Each structure stands twice: as structure tokens, then as C-alpha cells.
Amino acid sequence: MDAVLAEAGERRIGWASRAMPVLTAIGAGFGGDRPLDGLKVAACLHVTAETAVLLGALKAGGAEIALAASNPLSTQDDVAAALADYGIAVHARAGVDRDTYYRHIHRALDIGPDIVLDDGCDLVNILHTERSDLVVKGGCEETTTGIIRLRQMAAEGALKFPMVAVNDTRTKRMFDNRYGTGQSTLDGIMRATNTLIAGRTVVVAGFGFCGRGVAERARGMGARVIVTEIDPVKALDASLHGYGVATMAEAAEIGDVFVTVTGNRDVIRAEHLAVMKDGAILANAGHFDVEIDVRALESMAEEVHYQVRPNTDEFVVNGRRLLLLAEGRLVNLAAAEGHPAAVMDMSFSAQALAVAWLAAEHASLKPGVYDVPDGIDARVAGLKLAAAGITIDGLTAEQEAYLHSWRSGS
Known part of the structure; x- marks a missing residue:
């Protein structure tokens, strides 16, 4: 060694x-x-x-x-x-x-x-x-x-x-998935592309704890955030947090940066790739490299320019340049440090x-x-x-007894 x-x-x-x-x-x-x-x-x-x-x-x-x-x-x-x-x-x-x-x-x-x-x-x-x-x-x-x-x-x-x-x-879930994934995913995207997040439309696929973290960090950096979801409760939650909620078909036409965070496959498919803007950035923060249909992207491209920047490959589809980060693998670990x-x-x-x-x-x-x-x-x-040098309160004996008794009223 x-x-x-x-x-x-x-x-x-x-x-x-x-x-x-x-x-x-x-x-x-x-x-x-x-x-x-x-x-x-x-x-x-x-x-x-x-x-x-x-x-x-x-x-x-x-x-x-x-x-x-x-x-x-x-x-x-x-x-x-x-x-x-x-x-x-x-x-x-x-x-x-x-x-x-x-x-x-x-x-x-x-x-x-x-x-x-x-x-x-x-x-x-x-x-x-x-x-x-x-x-x-x-x-x-x-x-x-x-x-x-x-x-x-x-x-x-x-x-x-x-x-x-x-x-x-x-x-x-609260800290690793939310704060860790949120920060490291944006870190990976910025290292790979040096893009300005402020003013861009960031599409986050999935609003679990990881997706929530990505959406929070992107909004904190000045992005307009759109969430796509299949779960109506999570979609409603995203809406009440002030995010736009849309289908991927709708979001594909207006997004600048796409981040998949679902744990499922084929979240971004050929029909979505076909309508994306020139310069759209595709990043995956789910575990496996199946959330973005990379094979479809490869088959659709008339030209491919690998490593136009470290961890960034450019696929030219109908004259539009689509930028795939980290081969569709975990962008926060492949293009940054996790x-x-x-x-x-x-x-x-x-x-x-x-x-x-x-x-x-x-x-x-x-x-x-x-x-x-x-x-x-x-x-x-x-x-x-x-x-961290932080102390918190503990229950008094009376509070403990109150929480464990159904006989105590108001």
C-alpha cells in the first residue's frame, strides 16, 4: 500500500x-x-x-x-x-x-x-x-x-x-437525511458545475427527509423550488411549506436544476429529457444510479462530451445540452465529500x-x-x-406523574 x-x-x-x-x-x-x-x-x-x-x-x-x-x-x-x-x-x-x-x-x-x-x-x-x-x-x-x-x-x-x-x-432522519443530504447535495452540484443557485428553478423529486433538506438548502440559496411527489400527503406538506408542486412532466419544461431523491427508478425518463431546457443540470441524490434514466439519455443524444468539467458529462439532445452529474450516481459523494x-x-x-x-x-x-x-x-x-455545551430541561417529579396518570384533569 x-x-x-x-x-x-x-x-x-x-x-x-x-x-x-x-x-x-x-x-x-x-x-x-x-x-x-x-x-x-x-x-x-x-x-x-x-x-x-x-x-x-x-x-x-x-x-x-x-x-x-x-x-x-x-x-x-x-x-x-x-x-x-x-x-x-x-x-x-x-x-x-x-x-x-x-x-x-x-x-x-x-x-x-x-x-x-x-x-x-x-x-x-x-x-x-x-x-x-x-x-x-x-x-x-x-x-x-x-x-x-x-x-x-x-x-x-x-x-x-x-x-x-x-x-x-x-x-x-432529522439530521443526516435532512441537513446532511441538503448541504452535501448542493455542494456536489456547485463543485461539478460552478453554477449560481440563486434565481434558478430547482426541481426536487421526492419530499421525504432527504428531499426536504435539498429543497430547504436550495431555497435558502435563493432558488425557486418545485417539488414533484407521488404521495399526496407529502405533496400537500411541500405546498404548505411554500414550494411549487407539479408533475415531472410539467416541471421538466421549466426546471434549471433537477435533483432526484426518491429511492425509486426512472424518476426522470425519456419524455422528460425530451422537453428540458438547454443547459439543464441532472443530479441524483438517491442511493442508486437508476433514478435518472441514463440509458435513455445516452440513446437520445446525438453527441456526448464526457468530463466537460470534473464529474459533468454533456449530452446534446435535439441541439440542447443536458448536463449529467456523477454519471447519475450519488452527486453528494461522487462530486463532493458527502x-x-x-x-x-x-x-x-x-x-x-x-x-x-x-x-x-x-x-x-x-x-x-x-x-x-x-x-x-x-x-x-x-x-x-x-x-456542544448545550443543556436542556428535565421533567420534575410532578410533571412525570402527570404524564403517566389519566386521572389528572385540567
Whole structure:
């Protein structure tokens, strides 16, 4: 492994850890308690500095770890080199093709994991389809797309072991999905295009927590925001927040920047691409590269100019230039650095504590999708407040009694 690259990765990890006091404290506690002694962990995660801090905490707790990338365009090679120096088996390299991506996941699974960490459910899917010989005690899923797939597996009776929905904690949804995705997505778009957001029409497909964050950040930078949705309640919510609400067919003709944040496929299709403005920017902040129909875009284009800027490809369709960012993959990780470390501090702290909980409780859990125990979420939020020097009120004895009695009237 390149020693210079590893040294650069170590510096990057050190910088991230400064903004991750909660996870750092948990890692220190794990070093004393060793809750993961003797356990093997296979992870399919974005290979970033923030992930490195998480894996460091798990290793301090006694885990043996193998890591594959959950997106080849998000892999930071210097971080991968530093992790390898730290004794973690890393199977990841920036920019690999699809076949190599899946081969790396198989190599991570060769460790024979007791616990798995996934980001998008690709690793768990392979465990159920191609590596069913492996016996896994449980795992954690980090993102919305993965939870959708896991819940479908559970509904069909296909899921073979317990999985914890780390994505569904309040701290993850409210802060990681909303503030992290919102900021990092706009960061990726601006790095890739150097476009001015103010005064532009930004179309956000999906108004879940991630879409809400993108819409908020875009409006905060002066954009006119239009939301597209299939859920009437979310569409109404977007309208009452003051955003325009339209179908994608309507928005396609007037949008300047399009951001998909749905977890579904073919959100932007050929009929939408056919009517977009010259210079329209296409970005995906959902997990997989299926939300924008890239194959349709390629087939429609009379010319393609790759890398007109880093992470920006230009497709000429009927004389109009459509700009696809990061090959339709996660723009915030492929064209920028992903969520700020301060946000990932909470998400990965919940992940680390959930792994320790699984290690202790897996024998009593049936196959299925489990929420993170409330106590973990509250502990993470409390530690984050304490690290920021913020104190909050607590209930008095009288208030506690009032909340637990139906006999008290007005």
C-alpha cells in the first residue's frame, strides 16, 4: 500500500474525527469494554473519512473488519490506504466498474461475518442470493433505499436474520437525511458545475427527509423550488411549506436544476429529457444510479462530451445540452465529500451502538427489520448536546406523574 497515500488518508481521518466527538467517545468506551471481541464484521459502506472513524470504533471494540465500497465513485483512496494500514481488510478502489464492485463485496464476505453493515442492501442481497452458505447473526442498514428493500424481503419471508434500520432513527432522519443530504447535495452540484443557485428553478423529486433538506438548502440559496411527489400527503406538506408542486412532466419544461431523491427508478425518463431546457443540470441524490434514466439519455443524444468539467458529462439532445452529474450516481459523494463529519457523528454513533446491541441480543431476535432501541437514539442526541455545551430541561417529579396518570384533569 502506498505509504504517502496512507499518510494523506490519516490526515483526512484525523480532520473528520475532530467533528465527531460522540463517536470518538464511544470508541474510547468500546476500547475498555470490548463488546465485539471475537466478532467478524463485513461492511459495505462509502469509503470516506467519516466511515473510517466508525470502523475505528468497532475495531477498538474487538471486531475484525472487512470493508467493501457501497459506491465506487465515493471511495477516497487515501482513506482506504490508511484503513489498510490500520489492519482493516479493504476491498475498494475509486472508479471501479460494476463487476469489480460486486467482486469486492464478495471478498469482504469471505471473512465469514457474524455481523454485517450495509448501505443500500447490496451486501445483504448477495448474502441471500449468492452466499447463502454464510451464517450471519444480524446487521445494520444505513440508508432509506436499503430499508425499502429489507422491508420487502421481510414481508415476503425471505430475510434470514435480524437487521436494524439505523436509517429510521430520529437523529438519522432529522439530521443526516435532512441537513446532511441538503448541504452535501448542493455542494456536489456547485463543485461539478460552478453554477449560481440563486434565481434558478430547482426541481426536487421526492419530499421525504432527504428531499426536504435539498429543497430547504436550495431555497435558502435563493432558488425557486418545485417539488414533484407521488404521495399526496407529502405533496400537500411541500405546498404548505411554500414550494411549487407539479408533475415531472410539467416541471421538466421549466426546471434549471433537477435533483432526484426518491429511492425509486426512472424518476426522470425519456419524455422528460425530451422537453428540458438547454443547459439543464441532472443530479441524483438517491442511493442508486437508476433514478435518472441514463440509458435513455445516452440513446437520445446525438453527441456526448464526457468530463466537460470534473464529474459533468454533456449530452446534446435535439441541439440542447443536458448536463449529467456523477454519471447519475450519488452527486453528494461522487462530486463532493458527502455529509459533513458533524452530521455523520450522530448517524455512525447510532450505528456503533446498534452493533454492540446486536452482539449482545442477536440470540433473542428473529429474522426481521428492527428499529434502533429508543435508548440508543436518546443517548446519541444527549451526547451530541453535551459535546456542544448545550443543556436542556428535565421533567420534575410532578410533571412525570402527570404524564403517566389519566386521572389528572385540567
